[in-house]
Amino acid sequence: MGRSxxxxxxxxxxxxASCAYYLAAAGVSVRLYDRSYVASGSxxxxxxxxxxxDKELERELPLALRSGDLWQGLSAELDDFEYDRKGSIVVAETEAELLACAERNRVLAGLGVEGEVLDADALRREEPYAAHDLPGGVxxxxxxxxxxxxxxxxxxxGAVRLGAELVTDVTVKAILRGADGRATGVETSxxxxxxxxxxxxxxxWTPKLLETAGLTVPVTPRKGQIVVLERSPVVFRRKLSEAGYVAAVEADDAALQIAMVVESTPSGTALLGSSRQHVGFDREVELGVAGAIARRAARFFPVLNDARALRVYAxxxxxxxxxVPIIGPFAEAPNICVATGxxxxxxxxxxxxxxxVALWHTGAPSPVPIEWFSPDRFAPVELAAS
Ligand SMILES: Cc1cc2nc3c(=O)[nH]c(=O)nc-3n(C[C@H](O)[C@H](O)[C@H](O)COP(=O)(O)OP(=O)(O)OC[C@H]3O[C@@H](n4cnc5c(N)ncnc54)[C@H](O)[C@@H]3O)c2cc1C
Structure with missing residues (x-):
């Protein structure tokens, strides 16, 4: 395999993939490993x-705004890339939700996010298939x-073109650490x-791998399912989500959460989402959950009552x-960097x-401080002896 x-x-x-791309773009020699194939996981x-x-306002939103701009640039730079800055609509189900949406829009406007409150007529001008009792959206x-x-x-x-190496079908079995706590490399299959x-x-799967180096991050799997329609009966212009989506994301209980997310795709189908469940590493499709997703979508867009599902995935x-994601090194292992969550x-x-990750590694200033996302923020607090 040549030089390390x-x-x-x-x-x-x-x-x-993104870490490898930006590290390679900064002139760093990178090897990207996957135990299976590219995009074989989530x-x-x-x-x-x-x-x-929909982002957490203090740390995640600045990261999201930066990322949105980077995706826009990447869509022009990279090839074979299906990207559409088509705008999204947050659809309210009740007047109370519409008021809450408008208030969030006001807060977001102060943080650099442009939005426009739509009343019922404006919503239907944007999306003619919206149910007639819906009061509007943003x-x-x-x-x-x-x-x-x-x-x-x-x-x-893109990373490979910039000099990175891709190694698939090889599992990283352990992270190797020296006596000073720093990583010296990895043990692979x-x-x-x-x-x-x-x-x-x-x-x-990050916690499992970190365990091999005596490190940990509190990342747990949260299952989600998507229903793909055989052929969408209509085309939805915008990306559509229900106002209750943020509550489903932020819910801390283990109960099944369903929030409507609908998008048409360039291939003529539509994706209906999505569910949230705490069921460990189970990735089996549950048809009962898929049915609930489809019913929720049809509540907002009744035309979907006539649609047929092609497949479901989880x-x-x-x-x-x-x-909030975990990005950055551990204080006790300063060259082991996590990027997950x-x-x-x-x-x-x-x-x-x-x-x-690339800016931190090369010591360059970054638009968003990496410390906001430190894995050490979860370290248990030591109580002083009284
Ligand atoms: C239903 C659903 C809908 C979603 N919709 C959206 C959305 O609209 N927008 C959005 O931004 N996000 C969405 N997400 C979330 C998004 O999918 C994840 O946040 C994202 O894919 C995580 O990417 P990742 O690279 O961290 O992990 P993964 O894509 O899971 O990649 C991890 C990789 O590590 C490899 N691996 C693991 N262990 C090892 C090892 N020991 N050695 C070598 N390789 C290893 C795996 O094979 C895998 O390929 C959705 C998720 C779900 C489930």
Whole structure:
């Protein structure tokens, strides 16, 4: 396999691909490992919303705004890339929800997110198939939609063009640490590899790998399902989500959460999402959940009552206790960097995450402080002896 790289990145999902791309773009020698194939994890079983309106305001939103701009640039730079800055609409189900949406829009406007409150007529001008009792919503014109598998593959190809090496079907079995706590490399299913830095972007499998180095992050899998229609009876112009989506994301209880998310795709189908469940690493499709997703979508867009499902798939979102991603090194192992925990926003946040890791590694100033996302923020608090 030749010379050891400067940096080993573990995980060729969208986050690892982005880390490899921005590190390679900064002139760093990178080797990207995946135990399977590119986008074989959550990045191959999700949707491709690149949204700002739904983010945690203090740390995640600045990352999302940066990432939205980076995706826009990447869509022009990288090839075979399905991307559409088509805007999204948050649809309210009740007048109370519409008032709350308008208030959030006011707050977001102060933070640099452009939005426009729509009344019932304006909503139907935007989306003629919206149910007639819906009071309106908010349009966020800068939100985008992309095809996540193609985008992940495009980032990997871009990284390889910049000099990165891609190694698939090889498992990273352990992170190796020296007596000073720093990583010296990794043990893989095809042998040992030395590295000056290790980036763990292994999605929901990150804690398992960190354990091999005596480290931990509180990331748990949160299952989600998507229903793909055989052929959409109509075309939805914008990306559509219900106002209750943020509550479903932020819910801390284990109960099944369903929030309507609907998008038409360039291939003529439509994706209906999505569910949230805590069921460990189970990725089996549950038809009962798929039915609930379809019914919820049809409540907002009754035309979908006549639609037929082509397939259903399930993936796992990497969830953190504070719903903010984990990006950066451990104080006790300063060259082991984590990049995970993006829950339902890893596609949207991937470019800014990769950029942050590369800027930190090369010592360059970054638009968003990496310390906001430190893995050490979860360290148990030691109580002083009284
Ligand atoms: C139903 C659903 C809908 C979603 N919709 C959206 C959306 O619209 N917008 C959005 O932004 N996000 C969305 N998400 C979330 C998004 O899918 C994730 O946040 C994102 O894909 C995480 O990417 P990742 O690179 O961190 O992880 P993954 O894509 O899971 O990649 C991790 C990779 O690491 C590899 N790996 C693991 N362990 C090892 C090892 N030991 N050695 C080598 N390789 C290893 C795996 O094979 C895998 O390829 C959705 C998720 C789901 C489930």
């Amino acid at each position: 790289p400067d940096v080993v990145v573990v995980g060729a999902g969208v986050v690892g 990045s191959g079983s999700c949707e491709g919303n690149v949204l700002a309106w 349009l966020y014109p800068a939100d985008a939609q992309l095809e996540p598998r193609l985008a992940t593959a495009a980032l990997v190809r 095809s042998g040992r590899v030395g590295a000056d830095m290790v980036v763990i972007a292994a999605g929901v 993936g796992l979102r990497p969830l953190t206790p504070d719903h 993006h829950e339902g926003a890893g596609i949207g946040l991937a470019p800014a995450t990769g950029e942050l």
